[in-house]
Amino acid sequence: MTLEGVAQAPPTPTEGPAAASPAAASSAAAPPIAGSPAVTSSAAAPPIATSPAITSSATASPIATSPAATPPGDLEPPRYLGSPRRRPAVSTAVRGAVPLLLVTAWWYGTGSGAISPDVLAGPGAVLGALGELVATGQLGDYLLASARRAGLGVLAGGGIGLLLGVVAGLSALGEELIDPTMQMKRAVPFLALVPLFISWFGVEETFKVVLIAVAAVGPMYAYSYLGVRGADRKTVEAARGFGLTGPRLVLGVVIPTALPNILMALRICLSVSLTGLIAAEQIGATEGIGYLVTLAQQYYRSDYMVLCILIYAVLGLLIDLAIRGVERLAMPWRGHVAAR
């Protein structure tokens, strides 16, 4: 094949960083060969009439005549299509940058007087309120009381949701029995159940735990159902062939496969439980972080309001870290993907 004229054609416009290499740059800088201007003028038909192979292809194939057919370009180092490697230190710094920026803006805004203390308490006032709570030992008591309620609620609600989700995901009968009811249940805001639950359970601990449990059932059901349905049918089929049935199949194959979804559900259950705490601890409580929100509202204490928000934010961070830890332990096969 005689392709010299083509290979010496003026370079097509280069794209991005690939052109920075010495080889590509040197070839791009080379002056155009005297005989080559024909190439630029004919976009559709490359001037390679001397090559019988290519001329014949132009008539034989519908592709070669398409507008996509362009003369061969210069060689260049392949542009890297993968994702760049990231250093852990950079990753951590980027991760913390936005929260840090928000805190700085808060600090500067309240400190410079641009934001009135009535609108938003400054960091000093909030730290003062925190000191007060720590000194009286209330903070620890409140957190412990709330953690107990949320923990019991999520354990019960998440457990039931997981059970229902796995059953519905595995068997058609289970899906028919459970799914319509769960879809209806999901549409009912759990806060709408507060008056009913108070009349049933009173305002004591039972009411609070049940409310959170009911809130946690929905997301856990939906995600574990999705995870079980998404488990590889062929793997499950093979496991059945090896004699695994019932709980051994579920615990050995199905749940491990659905684990990413189940842990995602756990994250959502835990944040829903924080919402549940505010509702549950508004009534009949003398401690708890939801109670603290109620107090701040009643006495119109801006510093306590902001403190509550900060406590929730820190809890959100802790929940994320905890789940990441669980992912690392429970899903070693996903390694760096799960818990980065």
Next chain:
Amino acid sequence: MSAPASSAVSIRGLRKAFGPKTVLDGIDLEIRRGEFFVLLGPSGTGKTTLLRILAGLELPDEGTVLAPRRRTTVYQEPRLVQARRVLANVTLGLPRSAREAGRGALAEVGLEGYGGAWPATLSGGEAQRVALARALVRDPELLLLDEPFAALDALTRLQMQELVAELCERHRPAVVLVTHDVDEAVRLADRVAVLREGFFAVEQPIDLPHPRDRNDPAFIAHRRLFLSHLGVAAASH
């Protein structure tokens, strides 16, 4: 360093390691435009890594790699987007005006009229032909084939080899085919290299006329040579 004008691929001193394992240890390679180059080797020797570097999916540790910008890859699996119809898969990332060319490419791989089908309804061989059409419609100067027939049944594999030979003869892209099938290599290649322990253990042009008969003594001699370099007793054939 600049590549000769007739080159489609130019590799100098390519080195690539994964942790302690050096899979490519100073590779030099020139592939001419329109040449069908086959890379043979046992699994885990870095054949696919070399191909992925050419595709821009891995970065070389050392060395220079030059390739045309218009290059496409066909993988072992079809890698079709299940949520889009066949024609949309073929013209993935191309403007709407490429649809006609996409239909043409489908016709070329023997799937005329399949444009509206969903990928999930195709057989393995059909899906792989769609992947081939998706590569061809881009009119590549370099076609990278990463064991594209490995997951197919024996009969479909033979048909696909024939189709690829025919299409490459017509469009004349430079081709890099990675495979562990010696017969496939001898059947399709203008040149075969066996990759072992990071470099080419043997590099051999195949000057037989097409179509090639696997019972031809020259064919058998080539097969025997490559099998011996792959560490397999040729007597088994």
